[in-house]
Amino acid sequence: MQSFSSKKKVIEQKKMTLLERLYLPAIFQGLGITLKHFFKKKTTINYPEQKRSVAAAFRGLHVLKRDEKGAERCTACGLCAVACPAEAITMEAGERRAGEEHLYREEKYAIKYEINMLRCIFCGFCEDACPKDAIYLETTFAPANYDRNDFIYGKDRLVEGFKRDEIVPPVVRTLEEANL
Ligand code: SF4
Numbered sequence: 001m002q003s004f005s006s007k008k009k010v011i012e013q014k015k016m017t018l019l020e021r022l023y024l025p026a027i028f029q030g031l032g033i034t035l036k037h038f039f040k041k042k043t044t045i046n047y048p049e050q051k052r053s054v055a056a057a058f059r060g061l062h063v064l065k066r067d068e069k070g071a072e073r074c075t076a077c078g079l080c081a082v083a084c085p086a087e088a089i090t091m092e093a094g095e096r097r098a099g100e101e102h103l104y105r106e107e108k109y110a111i112k113y114e115i116n117m118l119r120c121i122f123c124g125f126c127e128d129a130c131p132k133d134a135i136y137l138e139t140t141f142a143p144a145n146y147d148r149n150d151f152i153y154g155k156d157r158l159v160e161g162f163k164r165d166e167i168v169p170p171v172v173r174t175l176e177e178a179n180l
């Protein structure tokens with residue numbers, strides 16, 4: 001047989017003493033350890049009622065930020081998606097229309113912006129790549145879910161203070177522009 005290492009350890013099977021064969025001392029020793037932990041400070045917490053404080057450098061869920069006037073900062077440049085090693089970000093860019101200046105800071109904005117949280121490794125590269133200070137990873141955790149589709153976060157869950165009537169879905173917009 002091929003040997004991959006020169007290290008070896010000879011294990012001797014010692015004969016058990018009568019006390020060891022009774023197992024009782026080992027059982028009481030184990031119970032003693034359990035009892036000792038009853039009076040120690042608990043290392044577990046009752047999540048989600050209680051939450052641990054996280055380090056300042058912690059990277060949790062993403063937030064798409066607004067500017068000081070409340071308009072979305074993201075200009076759908078796609079740099080975050082290019083920087084993402086997990087290919088978790090997808091987006092669709094759209095042109096801002098007259099009267100939407102209060103909604104979108106730049107002439108181009110993300111009609112659709114999605115992050116697949118099952119792919120995301122929370123590396124923060126998207127945050128570093130963004131030239132508009134639009135995306136930040138904050139300290140909240142992605143909640144558990146039974147449905148995989150629910151881990152695809154759209155603008156409704158990413159944009160800071162999102163209100164549903166802010167988004168004109170692209171289909172509606174196309175129909176409007178075609179005067180249908
Ligand atoms: S944190 Fe990293 S993996 Fe997650 S979306 Fe941003 S760049 Fe991609």
Ligand code: SF4
Pocket residue numbers: 073074075076077078079080081091129130131132133134135
């Ligand atoms: S979040 Fe930043 S990097 Fe990503 S598309 Fe928007 S502006 Fe560009």
